[in-house]
Amino acid sequence: MTRILVLHGPNLNLLGTREPGLYGHDTLHAITSRLDTLAVELGLELEHLQSNHEGVLVDAIQAAPAQGVAGILINAAAYTHTSVALRDALVAVGLPFVEVHLSNVHAREPFRHTSLLADRAVGVVTGFGSTSYTLGLRGLAETLT
Numbered sequence: 001m002t003r004i005l006v007l008h009g010p011n012l013n014l015l016g017t018r019e020p021g022l023y024g025h026d027t028l029h030a031i032t033s034r035l036d037t038l039a040v041e042l043g044l045e046l047e048h049l050q051s052n053h054e055g056v057l058v059d060a061i062q063a064a065p066a067q068g069v070a071g072i073l074i075n076a077a078a079y080t081h082t083s084v085a086l087r088d089a090l091v092a093v094g095l096p097f098v099e100v101h102l103s104n105v106h107a108r109e110p111f112r113h114t115s116l117l118a119d120r121a122v123g124v125v126t127g128f129g130s131t132s133y134t135l136g137l138r139g140l141a142e143t144l145t
């Protein structure tokens with residue numbers, strides 16, 4: 001079965017508890033459940049990881065090919081705008097990845113308009129709340145089949 005690594009960056013463990021106006025009411029657990037349900041429909045196997053630590057995310061990306069992962073769905077959160085290390089890891093492993101964001105980063109502060117990942121992504125989905133993740137997973141699945 002096609003394996004997808006779902007990565008969530010810093011502070012996304014707080015989803016559903018604070019700032020619902022920006023990020024919605026869904027918890028990370030709810031997003032994970034929604035993705036798992038969609039994965040059954042699409043015939044995918046998902047592995048989920050949230051970390052507040054850049055190196056942990058880099059390690060997970062590096063380990064992905066050996067674990068049989070075919071693609072990555074990533075909300076790198078603030079690291080989207082800052083992390084050369086995450087970009088380098090994604091480029092190094094060469095797996096197709098889709099970048100997602102809950103909020104529309106282009107409708108927010110200028111520093112969020114830049115992504116260090118986007119030009120190497122298959123696609124970017126931003127601004128649809130937790131639906132960004134399901135749209136992104138559908139897009140990634142189509143890329144892989």
Ligand code: CA2
Pocket residue numbers: 010011012014015016017018019023075076077078079080100101102103104105112
């Ligand atoms: O819109 C997104 O998904 C972001 O990736 C979220 C990041 C932000 O830095 C990006 O620019 C856009 C922030 C995630 C913080 O998550 C929180 C969740 C609940 C309460 C506080 C923060």
